[in-house]
Amino acid sequence: MIRLPALMLGLLAASPTLAQEVTTATLDNGMEVVVIEDHRAPVAVQMVWYKTGSADEPPGVSGVAHFLEHLLFKATDDLESGEFSRVVAENGGTDNAFTSYDYTAYHQRVAADRLELMMTMEADRMNDLRLTEQDIETERQVILEERNQRVDSDPSAIAREQMRAAQFLNHRYGQPVIGWRHEMEQLDLQDVLGTYDLWYSPNNAILVVAGDVEPEAVVALAQKHYGAIPAEPGLPPRERQQEPPQMAARTVHYEDPRVSQPYVARSYIAPARNAGDQKDAAALVYLAEILGGSSFTSVFAEKLTFETPVALFSGAGYDGTALDDGSFSVTVAPRPGVSLEEAEAAMDQALREFLDEGVDPAQLERVRTQLKASEVYALDNVEGLANRYGAGLATGLTVEDIKAWPGILQEVTADDIMAAARDVLDPKSSVTLYMTAPPEPEPVPAAAVAPAEAGTPEIPAEEASQ
């Protein structure tokens, strides 16, 4: 439903960047509140972000942050198991949750006049979960099936998991969010409550409300429902084990008979956006776009698809919204008949040439234009804006950093990008992944089936080729 009050239309059209106002507050117990206004539809999104994720887990219990996320839909002192989602649905809303390395978030999307009900329930499960052994048993099966579905059924997901584990020797970014199967199978109530009691508190949480809401009213409701929960005095600092300097390039070979399209991928350790210091990350956003952001106009497309027919698909990726240093990655899926070694050599050559030639100014301006326009398009997606603030605040940025980010992106220069490229594209801090099917048995040459000459080693053809 869209309402377009005539009066407001004129106002907003004059200044489209005012379409979404962002207001922030902090409750007495330390809970941060962000309100993003979008009055075009009578809808509200509530998100509660906890500043804890899989990278905050203690060793040996990988997957516990995500397991806890599932269990937050079970009973509390006030709600039956499953009642949370049922009430959301009965109010015409939708809800879900997600866990990442650096945060865990719970969200509902409802008619704006149901916001208080959502707050009542979300505040309730921040401290009052009542888990049973039966919950643990059943839901553990669910997360194991989730791992089956997301990872073990997908050779590419297995390969990426191996690659990441090789990239991070010491930091928990190397452990999968879903967890390693053998550790998931052992997760118990104590493990789950350990995480819950330690991290789930208002002074470790961010409330983001977006949509057809008034900031003062949201803050008042937040004070009423979340403000009553005491802060956790023993909240630990988020000090994770850090990576040592990487001294040697690493290579991972993953073979799986289910692979039909082999590819080579490489990841490099790369800085993330940091509070007050987002310039390097902004340059890396451009670098990813310039190297692999377009199947037609990027450096890889030009050099590996159009100039020489090496790649069927290629790409580059970077997500700078992380608490600690993350990774920058490049991928090439070769055409049939091109080996992964050849694909890697061509990719390396393309990178060398790029480091020599520098950024094409016309391409740089196209990327800049698109990033600028994406801010206009972003105004149409209030949930995307909510995610920006939630993820940013949960990874150590301030509201000012998040507001400044689009402007910082616009100021990136070719020199910034090349400096970032020289810094990051260092083979010594890289992991290269080869993903492929096992080699086919080679056809037996006619000579091999001829009776062996005396004195030559006798290896039956079938065994030799398997």
Next chain:
Amino acid sequence: MIRVILASALSLWAVAAQAAIDIQQVTSPGGIKAWLVEEHSIPFTSLEIRVRGGANLDRDGKRGSVNLMTALLEEGSGDMDARQFQEAREGLAASFGFDVYDDALAVSATMLTENRDEAVGLLRQALIEPRFDEDAIERVRGQVESIIASNAQDPSTIASNTLMTEAFPGHPYGADLNGTAESVAGLTREDLLQAHRDTLVKGRVYVGAVGDITPEELGTLLDSLLGDLPDDGPALPAEQTMTVRGGTTVVDYPTPQAVAVFGQPGLDRDDPDYFAAYVLNHVLGGGGFESRLMNEVREKRGLTYGIGTSLVDKDYADLWLGSVASSNATIGQAIDLVRQIWADVAQNGVSEQELTAAKTFITGEYPLRFDGNAQIAGILVGMQMIGLPPDYVVNRNSYIEAVTMEDIKRVAGELMDPANLHFVVVGQPEGLEAEAEPAVGTIPAKDAATP
């Protein structure tokens, strides 16, 4: 460039309506019709265009031609090759999507107000004057072949393709729209020109527009963008009913988790019982965590991460489909549960509480869908394709509210057919044998029509 297309099991139009958006019906000076919602607060416009026909219009022996043609629309047109075209588009910060489904070709465009005319000119060029350069054909053909090979190794795709092949032998629905390695290898530039001529026709175009544009501006845009398309295309396919009945097909595939898809005939969108069936499906398997299937298979027993069902109303067939994934050791148990629940609901219907909860959710959720220019444009074009009037968005929730327990019980009894619910399992399921030879063979549409 082609991307992997995930055909959604849920049609865009979904059911119902009660949202108070102001839909204007626009006819261009040249006679092209569109629905418009003006939204001037953000300076851009979303256009959703559908052309009925889609991959159904592949000529005999040319399966995959419409798909390959569609993927090539952004690979060079007019006096621009692929890279020049993309550089021009990037410079305007416009986005164009070209997708093909069984029943329609879809064009999704987003463009800034400040350079809309240039963006429309570029999009027009792609739709009207594609070049189909030989080097582009070969490049995209290679991408499609890679996707076909990957799909052949993906348990979910194997499962749904197997079910559709069993259900619709000889009909386009029974063959993956990507085509086969053989059919794609054989496609020529002439085939692509033919597919373009067959598919992009004015008489089958539907348009939804939302954003910073007036009716007059939209009229001019439509004539400029689509006015030069030919009027009409070749005949569309015949109605078809699923020919497979009951039993289980097992496709042996080494994977730790088996994937099952299941289905039976569905109900036509125009059937008076459609809304009852929609609510029934919601209770059974459409409603996320609250559905019967999710509750029994996941919440109570932990047998899966997800299970769901949906009524799939294609232009020429109606299906009721579902899917579930579970370890090889437990998929048999999950399937038994689905069969039991299917039979139980067919016999007993649903509870008052389930019906009330479903109606509250379905009516409450409807207005929440109208939450962005592209989403609304998609709803507008979907409504037109199934012949709904604009005021459907206002009246839709009353149709849901009108569904009674008696309706549900009657429709469950008439439509749900546990004996004919067919499963395809991909994996190495333990203790699960193919229970029946699927009855493959063409059943004339009317004979097999739903009760």
